[in-house]
Structures are given as structure tokens and as C-alpha cells.
Amino acid sequence: MPCGVKLELEKEPSLKNRIITIPAPKKLSAPKMFAPLRKKAGPAKILGAARMAGIVDELDGEPLAEKLERFAAAQTAELIAVCFDEDPKTSAAQAVLRENADQVLAGLELAAQACGVRNRKIAAASREEVNRVRKDCPGAAFLVAGARYPAVALLQRKLADQGGKAGLIGAQACAALTAAADRGLAQSETVVTVAGDGASNWVNCRVRIGTPLRDVLAAGKPVPGTAAVAVGSSVNGRCVTDLSEPVTAVTRCVIAIKRLPRRPALPCVGCGRCERACPRGIIPWLILQQLETGSPNPFRLFNVERCIRCQACSIVCPSQIPLAAAVERAEKIKEGRSDP
Numbered sequence: 366m367p368c369g370v371k372l373e374l375e376k377e378p379s380l381k382n383r384i385i386t387i388p389a390p391k392k393l394s395a396p397k398m399f400a401p402l403r404k405k406a407g408p409a410k411i412l413g414a415a416r417m418a419g420i421v422d423e424l425d426g427e428p429l430a431e432k433l434e435r436f437a438a439a440q441t442a443e444l445i446a447v448c449f450d451e452d453p454k455t456s457a458a459q460a461v462l463r464e465n466a467d468q469v470l471a472g473l474e475l476a477a478q479a480c481g482v483r484n485r486k487i488a489a490a491s492r493e494e495v496n497r498v499r500k501d502c503p504g505a506a507f508l509v510a511g512a513r514y515p516a517v518a519l520l521q522r523k524l525a526d527q528g529g530k531a532g533l534i535g536a537q538a539c540a541a542l543t544a545a546a547d548r549g550l551a552q553s554e555t556v557v558t559v560a561g562d563g564a565s566n567w568v569n570c571r572v573r574i575g576t577p578l579r580d581v582l583a584a585g586k587p588v589p590g591t592a593a594v595a596v597g598s599s600v601n602g603r604c605v606t607d608l609s610e611p612v613t614a615v616t617r618c619v620i621a622i623k624r625l626p627r628r629p630a631l632p633c634v635g636c637g638r639c640e641r642a643c644p645r646g647i648i649p650w651l652i653l654q655q656l657e658t659g660s661p662n663p664f665r666l667f668n669v670e671r672c673i674r675c676q677a678c679s680i681v682c683p684s685q686i687p688l689a690a691a692v693e694r695a696e697k698i699k700e701g702r703s704d705p
């Protein structure tokens with residue numbers, strides 16, 4: 366059974382204060398409005414509202430209406446609102462659950478109705494988090510995600526092993542669906558965590574989609590000499606070089622990095638940690654061995670196409686081997702997109 370990796374969580378600095386709102390840049394137009402839904406609207410109307418509102422699920426960038434239609438077609442048995450952040454420095458989903466639990470729960474109910482799912486649950490970061498928000502979510506069922514990284518993939522694996530067909534949607538997509546149904550509001554904002562050792566003020570910001578990353582970073586009061594800014598995750602996010610890049614619905618965090626890590630790799634010691642950490646059943650050390658032959662056999666690059674680039678294997682490796690990059694390279698070789 367894959368167990369992921371235990372990372373030191375650094376969420377409290379950004380959770381200690383309420384979400385702040387960053388004023389929208391003047392050049393962005395006002396959010397679109399349309400007619401709210403009537404009470405007891407059916408699945409087609411709810412899907413229509415999700416489509417009109419242009420809601421994109423922050424978990425994976427999939428348009429919410431398409432995702433719910435897919436769940437309906439697959440006869441998904443359970444719908445889960447992901448109200449935790451697997452990245453150790455990001456707390457945006459947790460902050461949204463703390464401050465807008467009723468909106469998240471109402472959106473989950475609407476989403477479940479839209480795809481004909483009877484069972485729904487809120488997945489929270491911990492038991493303490495469940496106890497904290499329970500009073501704001503009367504009648505809701507909860508599950509605890511677990512503290513190991515990557516928590517979303519591990520949760521999916523656990524649910525699949527239990528034989529249930531579960532569908533996951535993001536906390537912010539749920540809240541956006543409530544706003545669309547109740548107020549006829551298009552999705553126009555998102556909550557983003559600003560953190561990292563290059564930020565002196567870790568904070569969750571409510572920000573208009575389209576706002577330049579520069580404005581969001583400024584809320585974190587970056588320290589002079591910050592070397593890099595990563596977006597998406599402090600573990601496997603991507604470095605941005607152009608801070609005029611706009612915030613999108615999937616921007617979960619902006620991480621200011623003071624010093625880029627330099628990690629000289631040592632030889633594999635055969636500990637097997639990478640294999641145990643991988644939530645996708647890949648054996649990274651075996652892939653590495655194949656690559657090191659210089660002429661890897663594509664038929665021996667087992668399961669590399671299942672990699673989600675979570676970096677768990679690289680993090681646990683005591684020899685600091687960049688295994689995730691090796692698996693990515695192996696996938697390209699297997700698909701014929703790269704020479705060995």
C-alpha cells in the first residue's frame with residue numbers, strides 16, 4: 366500500500382489571520398451576472414448555471430459542468446469536496462472551508478444533485494478541522510484526508526481500493542457554484558496562499574481572476590533578493606519568470622523562494638522508500654536502473670505514464686536522486702518523444 370511522504374506542514378502562518386481581499390486591477394471588467402436559479406432547480410439547470418458562470422475546478426482545471434456530466438455518466442457513487450491543501454505551505458482550501466463552510470456545503474449539495482449522486486462528504490485536513498467547522502455544516506458527512514503527501518492522490522487510491530466510485534471537486538468550485546445558483550454570479554475570484562521563505566507575511570488572499578501575480582506576491586511582502594517565485598505548489602509547482610502572468614482559477618499558491626535548493630545526487634542505496642511513497646504504483650528505482658543502462662527497454666518502463674509528477678519519490682530519496690524527473694524522461698522515451 367503506498368504511503369506517500371510525511372512533510373512538515375507550515376500552514377498556521379497563513380491561517381492565523383482571515384482571508385484578505387486584494388482590490389481588482391482597474392483594467393479588469395466587472396464580473397458577469399445572470400439570472401439566479403429558482404428554488405428546487407433540476408440537474409440540467411444547475412449544470413447550465415455552472416456553465417454560464419464559467420466555473421473551473423481548482424483541483425485540476427476541468428470545467429465544473431463537464432466534470433459533473435462525466436460523474437453522472439460514470440454513475441459515480443460518492444461526491445467529495447476537497448477542503449484541504451496537500452501542499453505543505455498552502456492553506457487556501459482550508460481557509461475557504463473555515464470562512465465559507467455554508468457556501469461550500471451548499472455547492473456540494475447542488476453538484477451532487479446535478480450529477481445524481483446521493484452520498485457526499487467534505488474531506489477536511491484533520492479531525493481538529495472537522496470539529497472546528499462542524500457547527501457551520503449541519504448534517505454534513507466528513508472524512509479526514511490524512512497528513513501524508515500527496516494527500517489527494519492517496520485519498521483517490523484509498524477510495525478506489527475500497528471499491529467505491531468517488532468523484533472529487535474543489536472547495537472553491539463548490540462555493541462558486543453556490544454563488545452562481547443563488548446570486549447569478551460568474552466565477553470571478555479565487556483564494557490564493559502567499560507563502561515561502563522569501564515572503565515576510567504569509568497570507569490567504571481573495572483575488573480577482575486575471576490579476577497579475579505581482580500584485581498577489583506584494584501582499585506577502587517579499588524580502589529583498591527573493592530568488593524565484595513558484596506557482597501551484599511549493600513541492601512540484603512551476604517557477605514563473607514573468608510576474609505579469611495572470612492568476613487563474615487553478616492558482617492555489619504563490620511561493621516566494623529565497624534560495625533555490627542545490628542537491629548533489631548520490632548513488633541509489635536500494636532502500637525502497639521511493640517505491641513505498643509513490644501513490645501511483647510506480648517503482649522509481651527500477652525505472653532509474655533502466656535509464657542507467659543507457660538503452661532502456663520501453664517495455665520495462667512499467668507504469669511511467671501513470672506519474673502525476675507529485676515529487677514524493679524525489680523527496681523521500683536519501684540519495685537525493687531526482688527520481689520524478691527520471692520518471693518523466695522515461696515516459697517520454699516510452700512514448701517515443703525522446704531518445705534514450
Ligand code: SF4
Nearest residue numbers: 643672673675676678
Ligand atoms: S513523481 Fe511520479 S513516480 Fe514519483 S512518487 Fe509521484 S507519481 Fe510516483
Ligand code: SF4
Nearest residue numbers: 633634636637639682
Ligand atoms: S529512495 Fe533513492 S536510494 Fe532508496 S531505492 Fe529509491 S532511488 Fe534508491
